[in-house]
Amino acid sequence: MLYCDTYLQPATLREALELLRVAPEGSRVVAGATDLLPWARDGRGGDVQVPHLIDITRVDGFSGWRLEGERVRLNAGTVYQEFLEDPDLVRLLPNMPQCAAWFADDQIRRQATLIGNIVNASPAGDGLPPMLTLNATIEVARLDGDRVQTRSVPVEAFVTGPGRTLLQPGEIATAVTCDAVEGYGGSFQKVGLRRSLVISAVCCAALVKTDAKGRLVEDARLALGGVGPRPIRLRDIEEMLRGKELTRDLIAKVSLLPARHVASRSRVEYRRAVVQGFVGSAIEDALAALCVCGTHSTAKEAVDA
């Protein structure tokens, strides 16, 4: 059971940071709070005493997102369902809709925030691989005396291990900024015990951009989750694909590479087999997503040939 003495809903970031500064030890900042109550149960946290819960979802400026040049700024209140339902986000972040479709379920996605998923830093966190492909950075705020200071860290560096991040005591994550990649094909692969509400055994995100004729790969980005203590970006494969014409042989060749990254504590052989299939599928599905628009039909055909 969860025991809490005070539930706080600050209206501004400054207020939230001030509340956090004076909060007794063991207090927590929550956004969607969807990971909090499952934690406070037998077999995990058990009966837990959280003196103060600081709910940041009503903080002014934490809802919504905006385009800042070539980057999308997703405020801390952005929930997973938005990646599935907001047509502009679907266009700008083309691997996030699939990621969202596989994340928990429709009900939890309406509460669960992207930023909470990043800060929780689960090795199987579904949002992490696509964020890596989108070159995401996370913005965190703290109080320096009376001034609100922010700093930004790439998500790839921010997550340091299972449940571990560079977030310091007194800091609150305020936004995630990532590349706007309209025109890329995006995909997300996930395997677990069932479709909805399942923790990934392995997940893989991809973004692919081809030239106008759909022949040559201009840019490819791949990342894996669930295969070790933290998500990983597959830069070696990306290099091998860039500037190349995609063929079945090339995809088969690069698919063999990431097995060595599998550093999980369990089901290593299974994960290696899955990773190999996922890298190929992720590239092909990303191409297929490009083909939907009709202008890049040749890329998928080339692969299928």
Place this chain on the structure above:
Amino acid sequence: MPDTLTHPTVTAVTLDLTINGRRQRVQADPGARLLDVLRDGLMLTGAKEGCGAGECGTCSVFVDGKLIKSCLMPAAKAQGAEVETVEGLARTGDLTAVQKAFHKTGASQCGYCIPGMVMAATATLRDNPDADIEEIKERMGGNICRCTGYSKIFEAVEIARDVIAGRLPHTALDPEAVGNSFIGHNTRRLDAPSKVTGRLRYAGDMVMPGMLHMQVLRSPHAHAKIVSIDTTEAEAYPGVHCVLTCDDVPGEDGFGVFVEDQPVMARDKVRHVGEAVAAVAADSVRTAREAMALIRVEYDELPGLFDPEDALKSGAPVIHDYAADNVVKHIPVRKGDIAAGFSAADVILEESFSTQQVEHAYLEPEAGLAYVDHDGVVTVVSPSQNITHHRHMLSHIIAKPINKVRFIMSPVGGGFGGKEDMIYQGMLALAAMKTRRPVKLVFTREESFVASAKRHPSRTRCRMGLTKAGRITAVEFEMLSDGGAYGMSSEGVMRKAAILSCGPYEIENLKVDTKVVYTNNTPSGAFRTFGGMQAQFATESMMDMAAERLGMDPFEIRRVNMMRAGSLTHTQQKLASAAIDRVLDAAEGASGWEKGAPSVRGESRGDLDGPGTRRPCTLGARVRETATDRFRP
């Protein structure tokens, strides 16, 4: 205000909510969940707690128009919100189209998932009135049902969708005519309206004035001697009304379906992780849990048995004194002469099979409410699947004549055999007798997993002799099952496994032995098919392997051996009729099976991917649609 919500040491928060269109002000513990406020504070028990961890969807409600899982939402988070529960859907009494459709198709069985399912279906059609079946499935993916297999639920949502859209007339929601016979017709369930509206009260939904809350201290050890139990501090904890141990049992302690080998609470030793050791009844669940943490139990760990083979070895630890060999039951069946049968065989196949432990995972965790009525009758309300037997057992446990013991069967939110064992009703009765107050206990999902019986894990060795024509000449069948720490339904499960062992085939010579032993694993008990599944898995696999070995069609080899009118069963009962021939014909037709030996697998088979074949599971119905819409010229 019920006493579950506000703990004396914390300051309650005042929540202003609009609930089903009415403004309500409620006090709640700052750590309370929205589900607690709805159920305990506002008595809106249509939202259920199936798991408490966001996995099952029995607690789904709308908050500001968005469907959410109320077990995951701190109540304070909903401050100022508009909340709509299942009770709000049919406020005027007339069921909504979704509710009527659930009633029509028989989508509600045990009903425990149904309020959440109705809410998820409602949300789906509110969000997209034209959702196709794939999108419906995807949008409802957060809600679990264990009875229906979902078909009837999805059928209902599609009918409701079409009625709402005007593609089907409202009469599509009316019951079908049954004519002169109910057989062969869809008849509507009488209890469906109470389930689709959330009105039906399960044991965990019931409250009584002055009701106390029970929590159970469970063993962390698989096998250990209990040296001492010190309840002094727990007894003295403010708000505690009683602490129970086995010393509180006034009569003859012991229950079980066949052998009464299980004490109400562990006596002298614990035999599995999760076994009840002590119980506390207090003003609130929280007080009971805090007091429970003050009970000191000193254990002396004993070597444990975790593998049924080990249980049979000489010198193995003995789990129950009465069964020095650890055998709960051995069922032998003999027919004909197996030596002669095997010598007449052209081929002999031998194979081993194993099946695993399975949890029933009914959506309703165990719950009960006990009280002593004005006539001194000890009354237990619970979703027991065996109340008459429970009543008799409780009578000797509490040393009262049978007319002073009453069991009331509350609606069973899924049982599947898992609620046949009296694993908590005894504690509730004792607490009610000791405190003279009504006492309620609701298991958490985790508690249900560790304390309730499971499907027997089994190991089967099967030896089968056949002629070249596929006729079985002899079978030797040995099954060893893990009964876990207590007997429960094990004996019956072994009988059924033995009786059904060799399947619906007429076998002249057979030797069948099914045996179940004690271990320190979670007890095994009744579970749908009651041992039949484990046996059939072995026998039907043998039939397929025999067909492959003999180059026969698997339907054909079954027809060669099937029981007919006049056949003698394995236990030598003469059958007046048999239906397996028609079952095989129907299965063969429906499956589109490509005739021949089952030696060709994979893509070259002609019977794969035919009409009616289920597509692989995937997600993304909306993603694909969005992409298509976006680029549509």
